[in-house]
Amino acid sequence: MKKPSERQQMILSFIEEFIEEHDFPPTIRDIQYGCDISSTSVVSYNLDRLKESGLLNRHSEVSRGLSLAGQSHRNSSAEPVSIDTVAVPLLGTIAAGSPFPMPENDTWSDLTGQELIDLPQAIIGPGTGIYALKVRGESMIDALISDGDLVIMEQTSVVRNGQMAAVRIKSENTTTLKHYYSEGPRTRLEPANTQMEAMTFRSDDVEVLSKVVAVWRYLG
Amino acid sequence: MKKPSERQQMILSFIEEFIEEHDFPPTIRDIQYGCDISSTSVVSYNLDRLKESGLLNRHSEVSRGLSLAGQSHRNSSAEPVSIDTVAVPLLGTIAAGSPFPMPENDTWSDLTGQELIDLPQAIIGPGTGIYALKVRGESMIDALISDGDLVIMEQTSVVRNGQMAAVRIKSENTTTLKHYYSEGPRTRLEPANTQMEAMTFRSDDVEVLSKVVAVWRYLG
DNA sequence: ATACTTTCCGAACATTAGTGCGGATATTAT
DNA sequence: ATAATATCCGCACTAATGTTCGGAAAGTAT
Numbered sequence: 001m002k003k004p005s006e007r008q009q010m011i012l013s014f015i016e017e018f019i020e021e022h023d024f025p026p027t028i029r030d031i032q033y034g035c036d037i038s039s040t041s042v043v044s045y046n047l048d049r050l051k052e053s054g055l056l057n058r059h060s061e062v063s064r065g066l067s068l069a070g071q072s073h074r075n076s077s078a079e080p081v082s083i084d085t086v087a088v089p090l091l092g093t094i095a096a097g098s099p100f101p102m103p104e105n106d107t108w109s110d111l112t113g114q115e116l117i118d119l120p121q122a123i124i125g126p127g128t129g130i131y132a133l134k135v136r137g138e139s140m141i142d143a144l145i146s147d148g149d150l151v152i153m154e155q156t157s158v159v160r161n162g163q164m165a166a167v168r169i170k171s172e173n174t175t176t177l178k179h180y181y182s183e184g185p186r187t188r189l190e191p192a193n194t195q196m197e198a199m200t201f202r203s204d205d206v207e208v209l210s211k212v213v214a215v216w217r218y219l220g
Numbered sequence: 221m222k223k224p225s226e227r228q229q230m231i232l233s234f235i236e237e238f239i240e241e242h243d244f245p246p247t248i249r250d251i252q253y254g255c256d257i258s259s260t261s262v263v264s265y266n267l268d269r270l271k272e273s274g275l276l277n278r279h280s281e282v283s284r285g286l287s288l289a290g291q292s293h294r295n296s297s298a299e300p301v302s303i304d305t306v307a308v309p310l311l312g313t314i315a316a317g318s319p320f321p322m323p324e325n326d327t328w329s330d331l332t333g334q335e336l337i338d339l340p341q342a343i344i345g346p347g348t349g350i351y352a353l354k355v356r357g358e359s360m361i362d363a364l365i366s367d368g369d370l371v372i373m374e375q376t377s378v379v380r381n382g383q384m385a386a387v388r389i390k391s392e393n394t395t396t397l398k399h400y401y402s403e404g405p406r407t408r409l410e411p412a413n414t415q416m417e418a419m420t421f422r423s424d425d426v427e428v429l430s431k432v433v434a435v436w437r438y439l440g
Numbered sequence: 441a442t443a444c445t446t447t448c449c450g451a452a453c454a455t456t457a458g459t460g461c462g463g464a465t466a467t468t469a470t
Numbered sequence: 471a472t473a474a475t476a477t478c479c480g481c482a483c484t485a486a487t488g489t490t491c492g493g494a495a496a497g498t499a500t
Contacts, residue, residue: 027456040458
């Protein structure tokens, strides 16, 4: 069995990620565009090679009739170690204009059933009231957070100067993620992106909802 | 949310078994014959009902564009006690103008002694040749990456369109992180920050060093 | 019963998506 | 170089597959 060519490896990983994202396999044309291949026949040709190599199952005349054969090539470079992890509930999404998702104060425990995300204790830190949000849209772009990012939040009403927090401007009824600077009667909110400008508000017009503990952006 | 009808339940379980057996979803006609339904339109109708109930994901005008909504995770019976993690070596820092750090090809093994970072296997994915870099300075600001961020890289020389990668412009001898789009003889490099403008280069002037797998920003 | 909603039927229709083929380019072996 | 093989390219063709629509049946509420 020959080693698959570079293009074939790219196709293979494209299929893998496509399935991961969509839960169904790609079409030949999906692969064509995704891997920047000039013709469907080239894709078909390489799929046949991959099938010969036993790396792929292909059913002819069946749309999306692909599945990965070498299913379990687990971790190859490192030994799996078990470490302490915390299960963080994914509470929802942030999007422009939408109310900011927060854990209900009545029952923090009924989060069971929500989707959970395992994160290593070490990188989360010791905080409590941790939850995660998925970002939708580019509304947080000035906080260097883009569509699809996962934001790890910690519920709190006080933050130190300079920390990034979800703050609500009462008078405008808007919520965004900004760096927070309390300056006596005024509060300055500064985007993470230094190319954007800061704004100041009356301190009693600003309400801190949660602080940002971490941002995770998975691109694959 | 109403309870699905008998026929809808049958369709749902058929889809489940079909995927179990084939690793890809059925067509409307597969369902039609499998559930002994007289018309494709009836299947389509009930699929819409199931989608409304939130039990099924359906993508219109996509063949086999079905997936079960209920199960978010593959493994159904595993206990979430300990998770697999990989130790990722922290190879160095990225800064403006500095040569891009890469693992030495001679000895991948002498990374011992380097600082290691434990990351969950699940969020890293199955890739090999993974390493991490710490960002210094704001040189990557247009890729939505700021000072102190941890960038998880995977060594590769080929990336697909749309992926973020570390690319080197040979003629300028510079290296940056950009979204990569191959367009035949030209290659377009697009910042993650949509407020910045894309640039195009001759394809043979662009060398792909690594692709960005993930970005981790810890703020605490 | 009457009206209203849900579900079903069939059959044509429109896209989507896999295949085939002649010939051009690479790549490798002799 | 020459030949042999592996890949790639467009493009047309066709099978696979989702959609639409008028109308019939079945089920529910008034």
